[in-house]
Amino acid sequence: MRQPLVAGNWKMNGSLASVRELLAGLKAGIAEVKVAEVAVCPPAVFIPEVQGQLSGTPISWGGQDLSVHESGAYTGEIAGSMLTDFGCKYVIIGHSERRTYHGETDQLVAEKFTAARKAGLVPLFCIGETQEEREGGITEEVVARQIDAVIEHCGVDMLGEGVIAYEPVWAIGTGLTASPEQAQDIHAFIRGRVAQNSAAVAEGLRILYGGSMKPDNAAELLAKADIDGGLIGGASLKAEDFLGICTAANE
Numbered sequence: 001m002r003q004p005l006v007a008g009n010w011k012m013n014g015s016l017a018s019v020r021e022l023l024a025g026l027k028a029g030i031a032e033v034k035v036a037e038v039a040v041c042p043p044a045v046f047i048p049e050v051q052g053q054l055s056g057t058p059i060s061w062g063g064q065d066l067s068v069h070e071s072g073a074y075t076g077e078i079a080g081s082m083l084t085d086f087g088c089k090y091v092i093i094g095h096s097e098r099r100t101y102h103g104e105t106d107q108l109v110a111e112k113f114t115a116a117r118k119a120g121l122v123p124l125f126c127i128g129e130t131q132e133e134r135e136g137g138i139t140e141e142v143v144a145r146q147i148d149a150v151i152e153h154c155g156v157d158m159l160g161e162g163v164i165a166y167e168p169v170w171a172i173g174t175g176l177t178a179s180p181e182q183a184q185d186i187h188a189f190i191r192g193r194v195a196q197n198s199a200a201v202a203e204g205l206r207i208l209y210g211g212s213m214k215p216d217n218a219a220e221l222l223a224k225a226d227i228d229g230g231l232i233g234g235a236s237l238k239a240e241d242f243l244g245i246c247t248a249a250n251e
Contacts, residue, residue, distance in 0.1 A: 002206050004036040004222060004249040005163060005229035007124060008236025009064065009092060009210075012043055019046050023053040025239025030058055036229060036249035039090050040236065041124070044078055051087045062090030062121070065098060068111045080119025091116050092231075094126040094146070096169045106146055110153035113162060117154070123162035124231060125150065126210065127190070131170030140189055147193050156194065160201035164190060165231040167210030172233065178211050180220045180227075187226035215244030219251050 014022070019042065030038065039060040042050050050061045067077035083091055093116060094109035109125070116123040127146040129139045143166070150159050166186055171178050178186075187207050195202035209221055210231035221227050229249070235241040 002204065002228045005039065005206055005208060006036045006232060006242075006246045006249065007039040007041060007062070007090065007165075007208065007229070008232050008242055009095070010040065010042045010046075010236060011064070011097075011233060013237055014043060014046060016046070016049065019049055020053070022237065022239055023050065026059060026243065027053070027057055029239060029243040030246075032243065032250075033058075033246045034250045036246050038246050041090065041092055047083070047086045047088065055087065060089040062088045062092065062124070064092050064095070066091050066093070066112060066116060066119070066121070068108070068115045070115075080115050080121050084120055089122055090124050090163075091121045092124045092126065092165075096126060096128055096130075096167055096172065100169075106149035107153070109146070110150045113150050114154050114158070117158055117161055124165050124208070125159075125162050126165045126167050126231070128167040128169050128210070131174075131176075134168070134170055139186065143186065143190060144193050147190065151194075151197055156197035156201050159194065160198070160205055163206045163208060165208040165210045166190060167231065171211035173212075177217075180217070180224055183209050183211065183221060184224035184226055187224065191226050213245055215241055215248065218245040218248035222249050223251075 041062045041064050063083045066080045070079050093112040098104045113123045127143050129142040133142050168178050190207055191202045206228040208229045208231045209227050213230040214235050
């Protein structure tokens with residue numbers, strides 16, 4: 001039985017005051033979350049505050065990115081060991097915004113997956129297609145390529161040590177949404193693709209949905225057989241909305 005995971009990606013949002021308010025709200029409501037594992041991924045500068053506020057609670061935390069390098073002359077980069085120094089459990093890799101705005105390739109993302117595991121972090125490995133790719137009928141081809149890059153670089157067993165987050169890029173911040181059936185179809189394809197290499201890894205692998213999951217659609221999405229949680233963007237910035245998604249896993 002795969003435990004659902006609901007992870008909040010705060011992206012480049014927040015101030016020290018708003019972060020403290022958000023964390024207070026999460027701590028006040030976390031007791032209502034009976035089933036799901038809960039994590040938040042703040043901007044790096046807020047990780048020490050998150051660690052201080054969430055230590056001793058059921059909520060985990062992580063980074064939004066990491067370097068493939070362990071140390072050195074890489075201005076602006078953050079090593080995996082730096083994240084673990086501040087208690088991080090997770091790190092997001094391969095997010096569509098990193099792929100689009102920073103030119104991250106499948107190969108670089110695979111290298112980051114390895115770097116994360118070497119540092120003892122659990123990668124939240126993002127994959128997904130753009131609207132142009134979906135309209136071109138190549139969704140499965142794109143998703144398969146992204147998964148295969150990690151398997152070829154790391155091996156399927158290491159892939160199983162992470163979490164996959166499927167994010168249809170066309171459904172993020174556009175007002176468009178994937179139906180629960182559309183999301184389930186791709187999640188099932190992802191699990192099947194991994195199963196071609198290892199049925200055991202595929203069965204245990206958690207696959208999150210990252211396409212605008214909200215309190216009002218979370219329960220229906222989480223009820224699908226191959227949707228094991230969510231990677232939450234905007235809704236993770238409001239404690240009430242984020243906890244609403246987390247508690248949907250109770251149903």
